[in-house]
């Protein structure tokens with residue numbers, strides 16, 4: 030049969046993790062082993078996840094390519110498809126097509142330190158790279174993760190955060206917005222850019238990966254610049270609305286750049302070249 | 308290349324139609340409804356419109372249907388079964404009466420559907436289409452094919468190009484491809500040896516109105532121009548221009564459920580619609596009509612040439628004819644060429 | 649329209665309004681909307697029988713509204729639309745000045761919307777002869793015939809929404825067709841979906857449609873969708889009394905009256 034670009038793989042939901050209000054993680058396994066064998070991806074890529082009869086939705090692949098046999102996605106319930114996904118149970122069959130988009134050039138980062146800065150629901154896109162780096166820990170120097178959410182309840186991957194907290198080879202800093210702390214909160218309180226400024230991680234031989242809502246990104250870049258990060262050392266992702274994922278539906282472009290093909294991963298230097306259309 | 312040129316007598320066209328029908332060919336040809344001419348399944352030769360400058364809709368519907376089923380699914384106790392569309396079921400079609408600008412548009416559309424990822428549904432439909440181009444002996448003030456590299460007798464995209472020699476004359480048929488040869492072999496007697504193979508003098512005269520390369524270069528520095536706001540003030544943000552255009556390819560993907568069964572459909576969409584790019588957060592990168600109008604022009608005259616090495620406009624002028632508020636793309640391109648940055 | 653040009657210049661020069669909306673010569677034989685923001689542009693203003701686009705569609709357009717107070721060269725249908733829009737709180741005396749163009753092509757400037765209303769009420773909304781004949785023909789059809797008529801007519805509709813965009817009453821920032829929870833109207837253009845879209849459109853316009861034909865004129869495929877709104881106009885008249893847009897409108901379809909006939913929905 031000729032490959033139909035739009036044809037998803039059938040995926041079984043193996044496990045559902047409740048992350049935060051409205052946020053869930055699905056562990057998905059290929060229904061057909063042959064699909065599993067053909068399938069490969071790299072950190073930073075995304076796919077189209079679908080509930081048959083409802084539609085498709087774009088999420089990044091949140092599990093690292095170093096873990097074989099399954100993929101994971103974490104999504105927030107916000108609309109038609111994400112509501113339907115939320116209603117799925119373990120064992121349900123959904124669709125997945127991908128992987129699409131470019132990747133974090135993790136091979137090029139060998140020998141450097143990594144600084145991850147994430148806000149809110151943007152940890153999932155980053156989680157894939159974090160685990161990818163942790164699974165290849167010997168390739169990197171220091172690994173620092175700064176993660177913030179509105180409130181303690183909104184922090185996702187709570188189990189993993191505990192895990193990272195305990196690891197000696199990772200520095201984890203969690204923060205919540207002022208007013209979002211709980212009585213027993215031991216992390217930082219403050220917006221992500223403020224905390225980055227406070228922690229003041231070194232920029233020496235370091236790559237910064239920043240994902241989060243546009244405001245967070247807007248205020249974090251100048252802080253990083255102050256710390257000595259050049260635009261080439263800073264990576265982020267764009268999330269323009271998508272339908273096809275492969276440069277045809279005409280929805281995701283920022284000027285002549287197609288986020289689905291040329292992105293979603295961009296350096297701050299590349300972003301500066303783009304017109305204001307994201 | 309030496310093009311095989313034949314003479315098709317004016318009354319042979321009907322015979323050709325009938326013979327093709329007898330050979331159970333499906334023919335899509337322009338016909339009229341409510342005063343608008345569009346490609347439809349043609350039952351008989353009499354119903355085919357002639358004398359039109361351009362059809363209201365382009366023929367892109369044939370290779371890129373406005374609602375294309377891309378898969379069927381059904382849920383049952385045993386699980387989920389999903390079936391792609393059966394490409395073998397795509398019918399062979401003769402597209403009759405295509406203007407050279409539309410035939411040219413097929414190539415532009417194809418470049419989108421084959422940009423790295425090959426869209427086999429599209430390609431399969433295209434592979435089953437035989438294009439009968441008809442040169443233009445008339446044009447109107449909306450036509451500008453010659454400004455975007457085409458011309459009223461352009462052979463590009465046609466399998467056979469018919470040029471009428473004089474108002475009531477016979478036709479010169481240029482057999483351009485293997486698919487064209489197949490047609491000739493079905494009715495060889497109708498494709499006679501041609502004495503006269505000069506078509507230029509019968510063609511419409513379409514003056515060149517702007518330089519598309521110049522426009523492209525200018526657009527590189529034009530993103531922030533106020534011109535977009537001025538041009539788009541009267542634009543109401545409908546999708547008429549995109550839907551009649553031979554090269555507009557924006558689409559949406561939607562599921563249609565009927566109980567436990569249903570299908571996924573790829574359907575036309577337009578960059579002119581206000582919600583086209585809206586993010587889940589409610590933030591919209593193209594919040595104003597001027598930004599959406601800019602996208603339409605930029606996509607065709609800057610992004611496509613840059614990324615796909617083809618322009619996204621064939622100069623057919625349809626969008627301008629169809630626009631309910633007289634957004635005239637030619638007028639706007641000329642003014643882009645004229646304004647100083 | 650010398651008067652109109654003169655008045656437009658005065659209004660702009662005295663900053664009484666920020667923009668005057670009228671018609672200019674378009675391309676080919678078309679006319680089109682003109683937005684006069686400086687007095688030289690006023691010279692381009694024209695008015696003749698080709699000027700049929702309903703300019704009231706621009707009153708609610710974000711980019712135009714943002715400019716500030718506007719004056720509109722308004723024919724009778726445009727004036728009707730303005731009154732209907734005012735009754736729906738989309739426009740007030742503070743943001744519009746109506747430069748009326750009477751059916752005899754005379755310019756009259758109104759002091760306020762109440763005056764416009766009074767003027768408008770001198771004229772009944774009358775369906776033209778050709779469309780009336782068509783409606784009669786449709787009424788005489790059997791129900792299956794009528795169904796087939798609409799299936800055939802609406803089949804070509806590709807959902808470009810030009811009809812919606814051109815209609816002054818279709819100003820919702822998120823139309824029912826853009827809702828996906830639930831998905832009231834399917835997004836792709838399909839036989840049934842098209843029917844649903846047009847029934848929805850007609851129902852939402854009942855008691856609001858002022859019969860200007862902007863939808864039909866905008867349709868690139870010339871689908872006679874105005875027959876649906878015209879039918880609704882007649883039905884509403886029969887069941888709920890005549891319809892005239894009014895500043896303190898009773899909103900025909902959304903106002904309950906104890907003596908409403910209940911068999912309407914049947």
Ligand SMILES: Cc1cc2nc3c(=O)[nH]c(=O)nc-3n(C[C@H](O)[C@H](O)[C@H](O)COP(=O)(O)OP(=O)(O)OC[C@H]3O[C@@H](n4cnc5c(N)ncnc54)[C@H](O)[C@@H]3O)c2cc1C
Nearest residue numbers: 086087088089103104105108109110111268269582587826
């Ligand atoms: C590359 C990429 C990666 C992404 N990764 C993730 C991820 O890992 N996790 C994640 O949670 N999300 C991710 N997203 C975002 C995600 O794709 C969207 O949140 C999701 O597709 C929403 O789909 P939906 O069908 O549930 O919502 P929709 O039904 O499409 O609605 C989303 C919101 O838009 C509104 N809306 C919908 N249609 C309209 C309209 N016509 N007019 C006005 N408002 C409208 C709805 O009310 C709702 O608030 C990613 C996006 C991209 C592009």
Ligand code: SF4
Nearest residue numbers: 552620621623624626
């Ligand atoms: S943009 Fe307009 S003129 Fe150009 S090909 Fe499309 S419809 Fe024709």
Ligand code: SF4
Nearest residue numbers: 805807808809811867
């Ligand atoms: S303008 Fe015509 S084709 Fe477009 S949505 Fe309305 S009826 Fe359909």
Ligand code: FES
Nearest residue numbers: 274277278279289
């Ligand atoms: S998502 Fe379709 S073009 Fe990028």
